[in-house]
Amino acid sequence: xxxxxxxxxxxxxxxxxxxxxxxxxxxxxxxxxxxxxxxxxxxxxxxxxxxxxxxxxxxxxxxxxxxxxxxxxxxxxxxxxxxxxxxxxxxxxxxxxxxxxxxxxxxxxxxxxxxxxxxxxxxxxxxxxxxxxxxxxxxxxxxxxxxxxxxxxxxxxxxxxxxxxxxxxxxxxxxxxxxxxxxxxxxxxxxxxxxxxxxxxxxxxxxxxxxxxxxxxxxxxxxxxxxxxxxxxxxxxxxxxxxxxxxx
Amino acid sequence: xxxxxxxxxxxxxxxxxxxxxxxxxxxxxxxxxxxxxxxxxxxxxxxxxxxxxxxxxxxxxxxxxxxxxxxxxxxxxxxxxxxxxxxxxxxxxxxxxxxxxxxxxxxxxxxxxxxxxxxxxxxxxxxxxxxxxxxxxxxxxxxxxxxxxxxxxxxxxxxxxxxxxxxxxxxxxxxxxxxxxxxxxxxxxxxxxxxxxxxxxxxxx
Numbered sequence: 380x381x382x383x384x385x386x387x388x389x390x391x392x393x394x395x396x397x398x399x400x401x402x403x404x405x406x407x408x409x410x411x412x413x414x415x416x417x418x419x420x421x422x423x424x425x426x427x428x429x430x431x432x433x434x435x436x437x438x439x440x441x442x443x444x445x446x447x448x449x450x451x452x453x454x455x456x457x458x459x460x461x462x463x464x465x466x467x468x469x470x471x472x473x474x475x476x477x478x479x480x481x482x483x484x485x486x487x488x489x490x491x492x493x494x495x496x497x498x499x500x501x502x503x504x505x506x507x508x509x510x511x512x513x514x515x516x517x518x519x520x521x522x523x524x525x526x527x528x529x530x531x532x533x534x535x536x537x538x539x540x541x542x543x544x545x546x547x548x549x550x551x552x553x554x555x556x557x558x559x560x561x562x563x564x565x566x567x568x569x570x571x572x573x574x575x576x577x578x579x580x581x582x583x584x585x586x587x588x589x590x591x592x593x594x595x596x597x598x599x600x601x602x603x604x605x606x607x608x609x610x611x612x613x614x615x616x617x618x619x620x621x622x623x624x625x626x627x
Numbered sequence: 628x629x630x631x632x633x634x635x636x637x638x639x640x641x642x643x644x645x646x647x648x649x650x651x652x653x654x655x656x657x658x659x660x661x662x663x664x665x666x667x668x669x670x671x672x673x674x675x676x677x678x679x680x681x682x683x684x685x686x687x688x689x690x691x692x693x694x695x696x697x698x699x700x701x702x703x704x705x706x707x708x709x710x711x712x713x714x715x716x717x718x719x720x721x722x723x724x725x726x727x728x729x730x731x732x733x734x735x736x737x738x739x740x741x742x743x744x745x746x747x748x749x750x751x752x753x754x755x756x757x758x759x760x761x762x763x764x765x766x767x768x769x770x771x772x773x774x775x776x777x778x779x780x781x782x783x784x785x786x787x788x789x790x791x792x793x794x795x796x797x798x799x800x801x802x803x804x805x806x807x808x809x810x811x812x813x814x815x816x817x818x819x820x821x822x823x824x825x826x827x828x829x830x831x832x
Contacts, residue, residue: 435732462738472733476751485747486737531733538737 383446384411386432386542386573391441393427393597401427402438403597409590411446411541414574416584416605419594420620425577428594429544432575433464462490465535469547471527473519473534479506480515483534490538498537505533509563525556529563536567543567545576581624585609593617630811633769635704640711640768641719641761647712648719662716669713675774678706703775707768714764722757723749755826762819766812773808783807 386409393402401424409415417425430436431443434450434457443450450460474482483502487493493501506512509529519527528548535543545564549557561583568574568587578584584591584605591608593601593616601614612618650662669677682702726749734744773784787804791797 433736435736458738458740461736464736466733466736468729468733470727470729472727472729474730474733474748474752486734486739489743489747490738535737 385409385444385446386411386575387444388428388431389442389444391428391431391438391443393424393431393436394439400597401436402431404441405594405598406441407592407599407602409573409575411573412571413589414568414576414587415590415592416588417575417577417592417594418579418581418584418620418624419600423594424597425594426546427597429466429546429575429577432542432544433461433466435466458490462538463541465532465538465540465543467528467531467535467543467545467548469550471519471524471531471551473527473531475519478516478518479511479522479530482519482530483537486534487537501537502533505536506530509533523556524552525559528552528556528560532560532563532567542573542575545574545578547577547579549578549580579624581609581621593620595620630769632704632707632772632775633765633811636707636711636772637715637761637765637768639708640715640764643708643712644715644719646716648716648723651716651720652723666713666716669710670717674706674710674771677710678703678774681706681709707772707775710771711764711768714767715761718760718764719753719757721760722753722755725756726752758826759819759823762816762822765819766815769811769815770808 388405388407388409391402391405392400394400403424405424405428407428417428419425427436431438438451445460445463450456473479474485477485480499480502483505484495484498487498487501488495491498503512503515506515509532511526511529511533514522514526514530519530522530532543532548548564549560552560557580561580564574564576564583565587576583576588586605588605590602591605592599593608593612593614595616601608601612601617608617609621612621647662647665650658651666653659653662682699685702685705730748730752731744734748735741739747775785783804787800791800794800
């Protein structure tokens with residue numbers, strides 16, 4: 380496989396100050412321009428794995444190769460790397476003191492040195508793609524959860540990232556709003572964006588993932604095509620987990 | 628005089644208070660230790676002791692400026708400043724840590740520098756929490772200037788002492804003093820709550 384088209388996590392361990400190991404010698408390969416969905420019971424290290432990918436958590440040991448280049452060695456490039464990896468959070472984390480348009484403009488102007496006019500241009504065209512252009516001058520607390528999350532996705536996309544990381548993007552949403560966020564993610568997947576998604580939306584995993592990764596106790600216990608994982612899981616923990624999620 | 632002392636000590640104290648506040652928030656252990664020690668020592672000793680200590684440490688010659696004896700005014704001011712900086716730094720620190728951690732993470736994940744995150748994301752939100760508490764500190768300062776009478780600075784309490792010894796009407800003098808302090812603090816609190824209200828409006832607009 381072409382190394383320039385992958386993100387490789389090599390034997391990464393993340394131990395927190397309190398001693399808990401969120402990741403335990405975890406290795407996994409993500410392919411670019413593909414959708415990878417990470418599933419697993421809570422506390423299995425899914426979010427930590429995702430957060431190490433844009434260095435919100437610095438691994439205690441191990442290495443992460445982004446298109447063949449280690450992102451851990453060069454400390455000064457940390458910011459550039461984060462710019463290339465968009466992140467969407469469970470709790471949206473929009474900036475409440477800024478309007479929608481300013482939320483999206485801020486990083487473009489500060490990181491990409493765009494002028495306000497250029498930034499607004501990008502922001503507006505992205506906003507109209509998710510059908511929220513009319514909300515551009517609203518503040519985040521005037522929006523529904525689904526709208527907030529769509530704007531959070533736009534905010535990350537505005538920096539033209541190579542990878543989009545989603546940390547349980549629909550977990551804080553009401554059922555009817557999950558759909559609107561998933562729709563945005565689906566069209567993003569179709570556009571060929573590299574996506575790594577931690578989610579409990581098994582339906583999304585089944586239909587849109589190119590690869591499914593199952594985690595347990597800080598390690599990847601199984602990975603493969605969604606059909607294989609969902610229809611013929613091999614690891615007993617996977618079987619047990621899918622059983623509890625799918626047959627509620 | 629009382630008001631002047633309070634205004635100067637709160638404004639300069641806020642600027643000075645930024646230093647220990649950021650030291651305590653820093654990830655560097657040494658800075659954290661220095662910052663915490665400063666705050667804890669000053670909060671743990673009475674203002675009166677600090678004022679007298681600094682006064683005795685800085686022995687200045689009597690210099691009269693606009694009718695004020697600078698030799699007692701400057702050390703007194705300095706003590707009040709240091710004192711208020713410690714309290715204000717805690718207010719600032721509290722305001723900053725009350726901003727959700729996700730805000731910082733979101734900023735960093737967008738490739739912003741720590742500095743930009745602080746300036747454009749954390750501080751604007753922290754100010755809403757800081758201003759009310761700062762108002763509180765201002766009111767406290769107005770009252771605490773009364774301690775300056777020990778240095779012979781002609782603030783309100785000192786004037787009261789003079790009047791009392793001239794007129795021998797103890798109760799009346801102190802009632803008038805109390806009323807005067809209240810007349811200074813009450814409009815200040817009112818003014819502060821109007822600022823608070825305006826901040827709230829700007830958020831939910």
